[in-house]
Each structure stands twice: as structure tokens, then as C-alpha cells.
Amino acid sequence: MRTIQFREALREAMSEEMRRDPSVFLMGEEVAEYNGAYKVSQGMLDEFGAERVIDTPIAELGFAGIGVGAATNGLRPIIEFMTFNFSLVAIDQVINAAAKMYSMSGGQYSCPIVFRGPTGNAGMLSSQHSQNFENWYANTPGLKVVVPSTPYDAKGLLKSAIRDPDPVIFMESELMYGDKGEVPEEEYTLPLDKANVVREGKSVTIVSFGKMMKVALAAADELAKEGIEAEVIDLRSVRPIDYATLVESVKKTNRMVVVEEAWPLASISSELAYNVQRYAFDYLDAPVHRITNADVPLPYAPTLIEAALPNVARTVKAVKEVLYRK
């Protein structure tokens, strides 16, 4: 199978959907003439023209709202945030407009829109450019929140997100855009509500999503050297969450460790831990453990970043703790 970059997979997903459906368009900062701040949309202006690949001023609240209005009136916008850190100035339109339109109109007006862009830290960018809001958006009914971890998933999930009739938050990573992975030439889509059991095992369940999947999988490799067989689950979507796959796995392994890039309080890992104690309490042989960002704004210095972010060593240690092994 051919191998392409994460950014190419995203570009293929958008381009294929734009060829398929004339109501799909891409709007955001630097998406057109600059070919994308991270070259995700490279060449799309040439193919689709300025009416469908649209550069905006730096005005996230305004263009997010224009996207929501366009979606409410029948189009299927893809709104790119240069990073989701900047989506905070647009969050009123995402939470109060996009997520509420269908409900508050009694089902008269839907809002089929995709907000996409990178989330999380991207290497020594300090505190305003290194945040994870997956749990913020996932908290809101009316939205769907997808966080892919591979080029294959990115393409299949983004195509589904663009076709989805509801508003979808689609979160990528600057640090993954160059990642290469196998992506078939043939068309495919992936469901937005199914987790992926990436690696089977019986000793412990490691759950993660997005770029933290790399940490989870590397930890599983390390653990395998010591004979610990970790089952690794990629949630793919954090709203909705495929609890069934998770609970089924924990019933088999009796232990769970969550790796998440966000801060700990009211995070996705909190939610997973709640769900597992609620629905697999009798199967647990140890408290659920989690590895998250330290409970501080992410600083600039590499030593402090190293101390703050989830990593393989911390994950391996957590797994050993739930296994009561030294």
C-alpha cells in the first residue's frame, strides 16, 4: 500500500469531498494563497478556486460565525483554525450557535459544519499555544469531537466528518502533519463513533487518542519486552465515546491506564474512569490510573516541558503500578 503524510491524507479527504459535493468549501487563515499555515491545503486554491478555498482576516469569531451561518443556510463549510488555541475567541459561535441550532429551532435548522485544526503542544511554544480543549468541546451536547492519530484514520474520519449532518470538531496536531502512514488509493470512510483496538493484549488496557497514541503504543512496546501484554485502544472520537469497546476490554484485562495530553481536572480520562468504575467495577483489579499534562500552563523550557507532558516512562510506570509490579 502507498504511504502518505498526515497532511496529505487530510488534503485528500477535503479535496475528494469538495469534488463530490459542491456545497463543501474551506475557509480559514492562510488556507488559500499561502497554501495553509501547515501546508494541509496545498494546491487546493488552484484546483477549486477562490470561491471555495477562502482566506480570511485574523478574525476567528467572525469567520467561525460566518461558517455557522452558511451551514445553517445549506452549505457544508470546513472552517480551519490555525490552532485550536485560537478557537477560544470563536467559542461562542461553536457552543452557542453551531451546537444549539438544531435544538433551539426544534429541528428546523441543522448545522453541518467541520471545525478543524491542530490541538495540543507543538514543541516549545509556551502556554498560549500548547493547550488541549478536546474535553471542553466534548462536554457540549450537539457537537461531535474527533481526534485522529494516523494518516489512515485522519482521512477516513475527516471524510465522514464532512458528510456528517451535525457539527464536528476535528482536532489534529502540528507534530503529526509530517507523519507517514499507509493510506489506500481507494475511497473509504470511518465511523465517528467507534474506537479502534490497535493492539490486543490481556494484561492491561491503555486508552488514548490523538498524538498521545504514539506514547501509548511506545509504552506497550516497552512493556512487551517485560512480558506485559497491553491492549491499546484508540478512542478516535471523544464525543461520542465508544464506551462499549472500552468496558469490554477492561472486563478482559481488569486494569486501565489512560494517556491524555490535556490537564487532569474534568478531562476525558476522568470521564473514562467514571464509566469504567460504573460499568466494570467488579472486574477491576486496581484503581484506574492516568497520565495527563501536569496541572500547570505548559512553559517554554524543555526541561519543564519534559516534566509536564505524558511520556513513555510515566506510562510504563503507571501500568506497572496498576499491575502491582516494580
Add this chain to the structure above:
Amino acid sequence: MADTKVKAASKASNSAGKAKPTPKNSTSKSNGKAAVSAAERQQPEPVEAVQPGAEKAAGAKASKTAQQPASKGSFPKETYMTWFESMLLMRRFEEKAGQLYGQQKIKGFCHLYIGQEACVAGAVSALRQGDKYITAYRDHAHPLGLGTSPNAIMAELFAKQTGCSKGKGGSMHIFDKSVNFIGGHGIVGGQVPLGAGIAFAEKYNKTGNLCICYMGDGAVRQGALHEAFNMAMLWKLPVIFVVENNGYAMGTSVQRTSNVTELYTIGEAYDMPSEPVDAMHVEEVHNAVARAAERARAGEGPSFLEFKTYRYKGHSMSDPAKYRTKEEVEEYRMRDSIENVRHTILTQGMATEDELNAIDEKLKAVVAESVEFAEQSPYPPAEELYRDVYVQEDYPFIRE
């Protein structure tokens, strides 16, 4: 919207209806961007005397529309009768809604449109089918003017399943897709980018339709408006932005919110054709909207109209409006937009007093029927809770 009481003493900045009748074609040459002194802000200019935005926006036509007398008589009887009936329906509906709120039949927040009726009626008569409407939470009158059944709106206020939003939206979220009324939005200024986006879709699909996007005077201080104005003008979106300047953002007078108190001049910062409109006269509203619509359909992009109007009631039902004087309210009542229409109809012999009274009686009956309909309708059953949240029918909600 918060509903705390605010003490303030400022008078309304908007000058709707305060103007003494002025001679025809006596438009001012004053520059709309000229600095307005604090003293002038305390004593707002009459609307008829200041029309620089209109001159800029509409060229020669502006002078004709600067005074309402010039417009009178240029509309046929049918238009006047439609205005009268539409505006009086809004008035009677809102009076009843206020009464029912007092009786606790209507709950939540309830923002009445009484006094502002011409802002909707004059736009509806100037626009065409296919054009889209969006506004903030003072939103009962817009769908009424577009032909939404009063039953469906009253039932929504009563939180009944037969309401236009199935009892899920309430007073602030009236929607009616059948008349292209896209809500009813509760975050001040949030509907302004939405209106631009609705217009974006019309342009994208080359429909020739436009969007008229209403807002209150509080909304012009929100960043969302400025971002949306900039892009709407940059991309020449077919949208008419309308600020219904009733002088108060809840309890805070316009003068207390900015140094820029002639609100239409905000559009000029984006080179947007902008003009003040005496919205106590429905003819002025119609003419201004018609001019803006012509520009929008010609591909010239958005306009910004400042409708100088007045609400007789408080911001919401819990607002006793102590920030303004009885005399100020009475002054506006003397210039009531419905009375203006009635006066023209009677003096021009379009109908008799008895005929107008008969219409009033008919409308009171329509409103009474809507109350009966709402009273008798059922509340939405619990099964409705998980409907209309996602289009996806089998969305896996978390249910304990």
C-alpha cells in the same frame, strides 16, 4: 441575557420621532464622521436633520427620503393596509404576551417589541420571498410580520409542543423555516456573523436572495459585529445589517457605551453604505431597506441601517425601566408608528375609522385564538428530550 435592574438617568440617544417636522428636502450637509461633542450627545440631533450616510449610500435618492412627508402618498392603499394590519397584529400580540407574562402563563425571559413595529413591517414590504431574516431575542414580531401563525409563536411562548420550536426555544428562539426566519438568537451580537454567513450561502449559490440581519443597539459594541462587518464588506455579501436603536442596551443608554453614538457611522469604518432611518415611519424603513436590497442584489454588498426606534416597555418583563422618564416614553408614544399609518390611511381616505376598528377587533380575536390554542396544546412529553439535538437519529447519548 442577564436581567438585573440597572439604575441610570441618561436619556435615549436615538432621536427617532423626536424631530419636529422639517421642510421637504432640507437635508443636512454635515459630515457623519465629524466628532460629536459630549454636549451634542446629551442632546441628540433630530434624525431628519442628519442624513450624511444616506447621501453617501444612496446618492441623489437620499434627499427624497430624508423626511417622511416626502414618502407619503407614494405607496398604494394595499401597502398601507398591509402595514396597518401587520403592525397592529404585532402590537396586539405583544400586549397580550406581556399580560400573560404577568399572569405567569409565559415564563423565562420575554422581550417585547411594542413601539418598534415599523422596523419589521417596512422591511417585509421591501423584500422578496426567498430573502432570509435573522435577529436577536426580541423576536416575536419578525415572524409575525412574515406570516408565521400567531398560534405557533404563542404556543412557543407557552412552552408547548405545538410551538414553532416545539417548546424547546421559548421566547428568545422563535424559528420558522417556512418563512425563512432563521431565529431568534440569545447572545447579543452573535447573530451578526450568522447573518453574514447566511448571506454568504446565498452568494455562494448565486440565488439573488439576501439576508437581513437585525440587532439591538447593544450588539454594535460586540467584537463579533466588527469582524462580520469587515468580512461582509470585503466579500460583498448580500446582507442588510439593521440596528434597531431603541436607545438602551438593557438599562444602559447608548451614550454610556461609547464615544460613537451615531451608530450608523460604525458601518463607515468598513466603507459600508450606512444611513440613519426614522423607524417611527414605516415608509422610511421600506425605502431604506429597498435601497439596501438593490445594492445587495447588484453585487455591491452589505449596508448598515440604523433604525431609530423606541421600545415602550422595559428591556424584558422584569425590567421596570427606571432609567428613563415617563415623559420620554410619552413623547415617543405621541409619535407611534402605528398611529402614523392610521393617520395616513384616514386622511387619504384609504379606509374609514370603522373599517380600521374592525381590523383591530379581528386581530384581537386572532390573538385571543392563539392564546386558546397555546393553552390547550400539550407540553412536550419527556421523550422529546433527546430529539432534535443531533440530526443523527441513533446518536448514543450518555444515559445512566
